[in-house]
Amino acid sequence: MGYEAARQRSQGGGAASQSTASGGPEALDRLRLVRSLRSLGLAVPEIRRALDERGDADRALEDAVAGHLRTLGSQLAALRWRDAALRLVQESPPHERPDQLRLIGTVTVPPSTAPLARFWRAWLPPRLPSRSVTAFLAATVPAPPDDPTPAQVLAFARLNALTTAPCPGSARPQPEAHRAADARGAAVLYAALAEAYDLAAVDLRRDQAPGPGEALDCFVAAYTSAYGTRDTPGFRRLLARQLTADPRLDRYWDLVTEVITPAGGRPEPTPGSAHDWLLTALTDQTAA
Template identity: 75%
Template sequence: MSVSHDGLWGIGELAEHAGVTVKTVRFYSDRGLLPEASRSAGGHRRYGPGALDRLRLIRSLRALDLPVSEVRRILDEEDRGGGADAGSALEDAVAGRLRALGSELGALRWREAALRLVRDCPPAERADRLLLVGAVPAPPSTDPLARFWRAWLPPRMPARSVAAFLEVAVPQPPGDPDPAQVLAFARLHALTTRPCPGAVRPQPEAHRRAGARGAAVLYTGLAEAYELAGVQLRRDREPRPGEALDGFVAAYASAYGTRDTPDFRRVLAGQLAADPRLDRYWELVAELVTPPGGRPEPTPGSAHDWLLAALAAQAAAAA
């Protein structure tokens, strides 16, 4: 490896030893990543022997697709000698790039499934499918679904309770969807962003009677009842009295500030049967969360229907 009499290399020599172009060396120098040791009398850049290792490190970092700003942070940390935080800049940069790649891969998988959906659908349905999937960003966002539920929940409901409900009610899109799941999510997106007929979206009677804080109690209890009902649904059990139904009724009784009595159960069964329904939402959620060819997973909607059927049968038997 030859150097000049003063131990420095010209830009062409450094580029040759590193296996890059002069333009590349100049690019990194101009951005402060590769400092010059000096300039010749003619104004040409001169680099010390340490520049070769630094240039190789820069190339390795850029080969990982790290942006120049992150490369600069890593080099600055090395120049400071590292210390207690040695390697932290590199770790942060790699972790950030991995997150970005995960998002990019998710978007590519979603677009692939969307393309297959459009390719394989009957020609008469192609225009509608294009409109549906074209309205959904890739990777898809659940923000419209969350906004839908925030507008549906009672106003001034505690933020913690709202967040807990959204965790259950808003499904996360699968990371590697099949075309049917893309279609289900696109339909959910359309359902939750389409203007609702009338000025006010229909609300359950419980929202009016329980109020904001009562609704928080209600939905906490319902989440537990739905989980218990989900166990029964997975076992293909017919709607029946039991712990799940008792918890379901207790959630409403607590929210209303009353006791669980046979008369209350009868009235509640009638009220819930008359409440506005969101069946289509939950049908689409089931399509979205069920693996291809797999058994349908219980949703809060299917659990609610199971519990309501058990309550209605019990009230009818008592009458």
């Protein structure tokens, strides 16, 4: 018997109600349904709401099951994270365990990317359009692995500590080349840089040495578009000097690489590694 039919029979009036009261087949159907849902972990209030729904009972059951699946997903993610963290402690030399436990203890379970997002929001220029901020965060904030290795747990914990530590000075080390743009120019700049980084990532995956090409031209065009200037050899030399002198976030991108790279896998390009590749190509070109 289907769920809807069982619900209707269990809630029917007259003879059906009398049959339920006397322990008839309707009551048995209802009891079996409750037992099945309880064996799957659904709470009694959820089951009661689904059984008492007078509209679309099947939809009510689907909603209850979907909510329980979300809860289970969060619980499983937390268990996988704890399992990898415990294996990290188990496998580490005794003298390293106190620092590792301190780092791991600062990360919520399951881990949250909110501290990383706050770090970048403080780094970005003010009044940047919200869709530009969203796109930027999607590219720069790595999602915690679904089934992490001990090394990935440690890398994410270090990344969390890096982004929550007090920043020396009064502001985040944003490149001067970025701070000079207004809000509109910054939005143009970051959108174009994302395209250049995607192009450079293709060359990185091919193990191609930094050099001239579409990726480098797109990289330079990101800055010329933001500042309304022309792409000339002189501008490229100036840009190379400025970007070389600007503060760097190498440690952040090194840790991101560890977080997103599976055990034994090939390191995936990040915006940081793509930027380094492009800056090397630009520096080599202007030096030549």
